[in-house]
Amino acid sequence: MTSRPLILVVEDEELMRRVLHVALRSQGYEVEEAATGNQALLKVRARTPDAIILDLGLPDMDGAQVASYVREEHETPIIVLSARGEEQHQIRALDAGANDYVTKPFREGELMARIRAALRSANHVPNRSELRVGDLRIDVLQRRVFLRNAEVVLTPTEFKLLHLLASEAGRVLSHSQLLREVWGPSHVEELQYLRVYMKQLRQKIEEDPSQPQRLLTTPGVGYRLARRT
Numbered sequence: 001m002t003s004r005p006l007i008l009v010v011e012d013e014e015l016m017r018r019v020l021h022v023a024l025r026s027q028g029y030e031v032e033e034a035a036t037g038n039q040a041l042l043k044v045r046a047r048t049p050d051a052i053i054l055d056l057g058l059p060d061m062d063g064a065q066v067a068s069y070v071r072e073e074h075e076t077p078i079i080v081l082s083a084r085g086e087e088q089h090q091i092r093a094l095d096a097g098a099n100d101y102v103t104k105p106f107r108e109g110e111l112m113a114r115i116r117a118a119l120r121s122a123n124h125v126p127n128r129s130e131l132r133v134g135d136l137r138i139d140v141l142q143r144r145v146f147l148r149n150a151e152v153v154l155t156p157t158e159f160k161l162l163h164l165l166a167s168e169a170g171r172v173l174s175h176s177q178l179l180r181e182v183w184g185p186s187h188v189e190e191l192q193y194l195r196v197y198m199k200q201l202r203q204k205i206e207e208d209p210s211q212p213q214r215l216l217t218t219p220g221v222g223y224r225l226a227r228r229t
């Protein structure tokens with residue numbers, strides 16, 4: 001990327017918008033602002049940003065709706081900002097296609113790290129035949145998994161689940177996303193399936209399954225595979 005990445009800040013609170021604007025500018029990003037969902041969609045249409053920071057509580061529409069409208073036409077990474085206690089909204093936003101979320105109040109350094117990660121993954125062309133996440137290597141074609149070069153034998157469902165998490169490494173996938181992708185749309189409520197399989201996977205790829213370092217739980221939301229271990 002030769003020009004400065006453009007970040008669209010969608011936030012109705014003016015003070016928060018200004019704080020984000022200043023912080024992003026100081027990191028060398030170009031910044032656009034929108035105070036409502038409609039403004040955001042108009043801005044995205046006029047000039048597609050490289051990433052979007054999206055507040056969930058907007059005056060005219062739910063942030064998850066904004067995410068799903070953007071997702072219909074763009075792959076732009078979306079990082080959701082939400083207040084504590086808005087887990088249901090976070091889940092909806094992730095299901096609608098948001099890539100990541102940060103809970104308010106957040107540390108600036110944390111948000112900047114998430115933005116860098118989102119920009120990196122957007123520029124990353126996946127090598128579909130093999131995925132490497134930390135010391136895990138997934139041979140997608142042969143459906144085999146290696147942990148520090150030792151093969152880990154997985155069932156087909158365990159493989160599907162790990163492959164899905166690995167292809168979005170670092171990103172939280174919601175329970176219903178995982179259930180829908182692995183078991184199908186009629187199983188999105190079967191949280192117990194997911195728990196059982198995550199437990200099995202942890203037994204196979206964690207040093208200490210009770211203290212997972214790779215397959216991490218985001219309480220009430222979902223799971224993610226740590227990018228590095």
Ligand code: CA
Binds near residue numbers: 011012013055057058
């Ligand atoms: Ca708000």
